[in-house]
Amino acid sequence: MNDTPHHLNHAEFWAEMLGALEAPCAACSGTGKRSTPQWQQWNEELERRLEAARKARQAAGLPVDRWVTGLGTVVGIHDNRDQQKVTEPPAELLAAENAITAHEKNAPGSADREVTCEQCAGRRLVASELGEQFLALLERHGFLRMNRPLPPLPDPPRRPPHEAYGQAEQRTGTTG
Secondary structure (H helix, E strand, C coil): CCCCCCCCCHHHHHHHHHHCCEEECCCCCCCCEEECHHHHHHHHHHHHHHHHHHHHHHHCCCCCCCCCCCCCCEECCCCCCCCCCEECCCHHHHHHHHHHHHHHHCCCCCCCCEEECCCCCCCCEEECHHHHHHHHHHHHCCCCCCCCCCCCCCCCCCCCHHHHHHHHHHHHCCCC
16 A cells, blocks of 8 residues: 555655754754854944945945945046046945954954854754654654653652551551
């Protein structure tokens, strides 16, 4: 009897089934690596400064990804297109680009920009919600032992005190 969907052969069925048990790691976006905390913070600040420079360029009527510092002057940022007027870059734009340059000079001293992701241990994949359920099932039935503490065993059922007393009499041979 063939229980696999008619459009899949057995290998495709199992590949699809097993693939559903894992998902790309959200912590590292499936790369297996993460920025060190120092570099993460530095990169976030760099992104803020780059965005400020993009906005300043856009406000000046310039292409958002073209730097003006180091060029001296900017041609034709105001007025008519036909009239190529030499204009100094706006102070806000110069300040934004200079802030990026200063930030780049203050990069963290550590050469290690990335470390292995703690969530996936560098494997790039983690158990999906379905995969977690499957692992819990295997663990519950003793087929798998996770690298995490097992849940505590339930307490054994308690016997009423008169039963426990009766067993003590039987073991010692005394009656009371």
